[in-house]
Amino acid sequence: MQFDSLKLSAAHRRLVLFQLVLPVFLLTLGIYHGLIQTFYRAGWIKSNSFLGLEYYQGLTLHGVINAVVFTTFFAVAFGNILIPYYLKKNFSIRWGWISNILMTVGTIVTAGAILSGTSSVLYTFYPPLKAHPTFYIGAVLLVVGSWIAFFSWIPVYRQWKKENPGMKTPLAVVGIFTTFIVWLSATLPVAYEILVLLLPWSMGFVSEINVTLARTLFWFFGHALVYFWLLPAYVMYYVFLPKLAGGKLFSDFAGRLAFLSFIVLSAPVGLHHQLTDPGIGEKWKWLHGIFTFGVAFPSFLTAFAIAASLEIAGKSRGGRGLFHWWTKLPYFDGDRWLFSYLFVGLLIFIFGGITGIVNASVAMNSLVHNTAWMPGHFHMTVGGPVFLAFIGMSLYLTAQLGGKNIRHKKITLAVPYLWFAGIVIFSTSLSISGLFNHEPRRTNLGMTYTNPTSPLYDSGWHLSAAFTAIGGILMTVAMILYFISFFSTLFAKKEQEAEVNLPTSEVFHDEWIPCVQNFKPYIVLLIVALLVAYVPPLLEIPKNAPFTSPPFNTNSPLPTPNTGIKP
Amino acid sequence: MKSNKIHWSEIAVGILVGGLLVSFIGLLVFSYTVLNVQIPACLTATQPFEKGEVIQRYDTLNHKEKYEVHAVARMWQFEPAEIHVRSGTKVEFYLSSADVTHGFHIVGTAINLMAVPGALNYAAHTFDKAGEYRIICHEFCGVGHHNMMAKIVVSSRQPQAMLSSKNKPVESFVDLDVGKKLFQEKGCAACHSVDGNPGVGPTFKGLFGRTENLETGPSVTVDDSYLRESILSPNVKIVKGFQPVMPHVDITDAEAQSLINYIRSLER
Numbered sequence: 001m002q003f004d005s006l007k008l009s010a011a012h013r014r015l016v017l018f019q020l021v022l023p024v025f026l027l028t029l030g031i032y033h034g035l036i037q038t039f040y041r042a043g044w045i046k047s048n049s050f051l052g053l054e055y056y057q058g059l060t061l062h063g064v065i066n067a068v069v070f071t072t073f074f075a076v077a078f079g080n081i082l083i084p085y086y087l088k089k090n091f092s093i094r095w096g097w098i099s100n101i102l103m104t105v106g107t108i109v110t111a112g113a114i115l116s117g118t119s120s121v122l123y124t125f126y127p128p129l130k131a132h133p134t135f136y137i138g139a140v141l142l143v144v145g146s147w148i149a150f151f152s153w154i155p156v157y158r159q160w161k162k163e164n165p166g167m168k169t170p171l172a173v174v175g176i177f178t179t180f181i182v183w184l185s186a187t188l189p190v191a192y193e194i195l196v197l198l199l200p201w202s203m204g205f206v207s208e209i210n211v212t213l214a215r216t217l218f219w220f221f222g223h224a225l226v227y228f229w230l231l232p233a234y235v236m237y238y239v240f241l242p243k244l245a246g247g248k249l250f251s252d253f254a255g256r257l258a259f260l261s262f263i264v265l266s267a268p269v270g271l272h273h274q275l276t277d278p279g280i281g282e283k284w285k286w287l288h289g290i291f292t293f294g295v296a297f298p299s300f301l302t303a304f305a306i307a308a309s310l311e312i313a314g315k316s317r318g319g320r321g322l323f324h325w326w327t328k329l330p331y332f333d334g335d336r337w338l339f340s341y342l343f344v345g346l347l348i349f350i351f352g353g354i355t356g357i358v359n360a361s362v363a364m365n366s367l368v369h370n371t372a373w374m375p376g377h378f379h380m381t382v383g384g385p386v387f388l389a390f391i392g393m394s395l396y397l398t399a400q401l402g403g404k405n406i407r408h409k410k411i412t413l414a415v416p417y418l419w420f421a422g423i424v425i426f427s428t429s430l431s432i433s434g435l436f437n438h439e440p441r442r443t444n445l446g447m448t449y450t451n452p453t454s455p456l457y458d459s460g461w462h463l464s465a466a467f468t469a470i471g472g473i474l475m476t477v478a479m480i481l482y483f484i485s486f487f488s489t490l491f492a493k494k495e496q497e498a499e500v501n502l503p504t505s506e507v508f509h510d511e512w513i514p515c516v517q518n519f520k521p522y523i524v525l526l527i528v529a530l531l532v533a534y535v536p537p538l539l540e541i542p543k544n545a546p547f548t549s550p551p552f553n554t555n556s557p558l559p560t561p562n563t564g565i566k567p
Numbered sequence: 568m569k570s571n572k573i574h575w576s577e578i579a580v581g582i583l584v585g586g587l588l589v590s591f592i593g594l595l596v597f598s599y600t601v602l603n604v605q606i607p608a609c610l611t612a613t614q615p616f617e618k619g620e621v622i623q624r625y626d627t628l629n630h631k632e633k634y635e636v637h638a639v640a641r642m643w644q645f646e647p648a649e650i651h652v653r654s655g656t657k658v659e660f661y662l663s664s665a666d667v668t669h670g671f672h673i674v675g676t677a678i679n680l681m682a683v684p685g686a687l688n689y690a691a692h693t694f695d696k697a698g699e700y701r702i703i704c705h706e707f708c709g710v711g712h713h714n715m716m717a718k719i720v721v722s723s724r725q726p727q728a729m730l731s732s733k734n735k736p737v738e739s740f741v742d743l744d745v746g747k748k749l750f751q752e753k754g755c756a757a758c759h760s761v762d763g764n765p766g767v768g769p770t771f772k773g774l775f776g777r778t779e780n781l782e783t784g785p786s787v788t789v790d791d792s793y794l795r796e797s798i799l800s801p802n803v804k805i806v807k808g809f810q811p812v813m814p815h816v817d818i819t820d821a822e823a824q825s826l827i828n829y830i831r832s833l834e835r
Binding site for chain 1: 570571572573574576577580581584585587588591592595598599604605606607608609610611615641642643662666667668670672674675677678679680681683684685686687688689703704705706707708709710711712713714716
């Protein structure tokens with residue numbers, strides 16, 4: 001099926017450009033504080049705060065901007081392009097802007113709460129540490145805005161299905177819909193946690209909160225969140241990467257099966273983030289552990305299908321034999337720079353995935369929980385394939401929507417490789433130190449543990465944190481190059497008509513397999529899986545952990561006075 | 568190529584990957600059932616503790632001593648701040664939080680727990696190697712988070728009342744106080760000293776674990792069962808050089824155990 005270039009109306013173009021540019025702009029602050037964190041931890045900054053931002057405040061900003069705001073805006077913007085491109089019919093611009101305004105206002109409100117210093121609760125906002133009510137309100141607005149975007153695409157899809165009976169839904173649409181179905185299943189529990197538990201409590205209407213319940217609802221959201229991040233990158237791997245490599249997608253069936261499996265398995269696995277918690281019965285921890293191994297399955301399938309697709313590309317470019325074709329891929333082709341963003345992401349993801357399997361392995365989790373291994377792991381997943389795919393595609397679309405060409409191709413091409421070098425040093429030192437030396441995460445080490453004058457000093461952590469900072473410097477340099485490329489392209493003169501051309505791959509094995517052509521049965525399976533996985537542990541909480549907690553400010557060990565009703 | 572059949576290579580990959588994941592799960596089940604690797608467990612029958620302390624207990628099932636640590640995590644310290652235990656002894660950690668969610672990670676071990684307010688966490692560990700182990704908090708808990716650290720000091724010497732009193736803070740060493748009181752009340756102090764000098768009967772100082780030659784010939788290593796027998800059925804086994812004059816003592820089993828714990832705590 002051929003897809004024509006997409007010429008969007010000016011209104012649509014402005015909407016999507018806004019949604020691509022705002023988060024990249026915010027990313028400058030997010031990346032800045034990522035770098036500064038490594039300096040604090042290495043003991044190069046031995047203080048509570050630096051240049052007006054306190055450590056834990058900056059950590060909150062870093063997590064919220066990079067992992068929540070940037071990713072959510074991108075997923076919406078990406079869908080806003082994929083839907084009209086592949087379904088050749090556009091969504092309502094009015095709802096598009098309503099969604100965008102909600103997301104933007106929410107972002108500003110939450111950012112304001114964090115910058116005011118009253119909400120340094122990290123992106124997990126675990127009670128009974130309390131943030132300012134506007135922190136929670138902003139998050140709700142951001143999420144509801146993203147829902148509205150998804151809802152605005154559904155009528156377009158249904159119309160397309162009516163007009164194209166018997167045709168396969170374009171794989172990119174399957175992918176982005178999967179992304180947002182998973183997002184809905186994730187955000188409903190956290191919306192409950194925020195609207196029913198946290199907000200009234202933080203405003204003083206309710207005096208206490210059940211912490212275990214809040215944590216369980218958060219991680220119900222928190223694991224599916226990572227698939228919300230990964231799935232748009234998977235869309236790019238299945239649909240764009242083979243074409244960029246010069247080949248074809250090995251199998252379209254693999255893509256559909258993988259996406260539909262993610263619908264079922266992304267959410268009922270959240271307890272693997274609570275394996276060391278009390279309050280959750282052992283049985284449920286094991287159940288979620290096994291489900292988590294299930295959700296590894298579609299990722300392995302993807303690895304095979306994409307590798308096979310790359311082999312087709314390599315062989316069609318003159319490669320032979322078992323390994324030689326790897327050398328024929330367009331790693332350093334300035335005109336296909338997007339290939340290297342996606343490819344380097346895949347390379348990093350090998351280690352991201354392996355460390356993820358370690359984390360899911362029930363008892364083995366005790367060796368790595370809340371150690372530096374964790375940020376080592378997730379910088380190789382959300383900070384690897386997801387981040388590179390998102391910034392690559394942001395640049396790609398920003399250029400095309402503005403009718404511009406990429407200004408500095410060599411600089412653009414260098415970004416993923418420099419990022420890779422940084423991540424290798426960064427994540428390796430974090431992982432090794434976390435696993436063998438139990439270096440903790442979420443801690444301002446420079447105040448004590450990496451401060452040689454402190455009685456708490458640990459020389460092993462001091463050394464590994466220094467290496468981590470060096471990795472962080474390389475990653476920051478990569479991002480400076482990216483920002484140069486992005487902003488110079490954004491502000492360049494318009495050179496041609498603004499139209500979007502997505503490098504859509506043809507399919508090598510084009511199979512029509514009936515069981516993967518419909519979303520509905522998988523949504524039903526998702527609901528069943530969630531009931532099985534989450535109802536029992538949630539019902540047990542009043543028995544296992546019945547006591548509730550008053551709010552605490554991060555600055556004081558005394559609970560903040562609260563005259564609300566007792567829940 | 569259009570077709571209605573799944574390509575053979577994809578079926579092969581599906582089977583391979585499925586097999587790999589099933590084998591991982593099998594290994595996990597093996598570790599849990601055969602190797603008995605535990606994950607932190609929640610205790611629902613007990614309320615979270617409010618006070619940190621270390622209690623020395625006698626595990627009657629395994630005839631071994633064990634420690635029960637009530638650890639309380641609060642902003643921004645752990646109680647007890649310093650725990651002293653003997654190597655080779657099982658230590659049971661009962662972890663509560665007095666305020667927000669904290670981490671409890673004993674560096675150098677697999678004890679890695681969350682202290683969540685409103686719930687009680689449990690894990691057990693036997694420290695084989697002597698040394699100092701740090702306990703750190705790895706979950707953000709406020710501005711003092713990076714100052715939270717406690718210590719476990721594992722020594723291979725027998726614990727003594729002095730050593731045990733180094734467990735800070737320690738409110739009461741439950742069993743030992745009772746045993747010490749009984750030592751006076753039941754009249755043992757009349758014939759047995761605790762300062763190393765023999766009286767009418769052998770001194771209790773350093774008695775536990777000592778090898779004694781019996782009047783009847785064989786030698787015996789003083790352990791729980793020997794002490795219990797000596798208390799409940801005196802004059803059956805008399806140490807060489809002493810007379811069979813110990814009177815019958817009116818004492819319950821539990822009281823005898825408290826006395827034994829006290830005697831055991833008296834180091835050479």
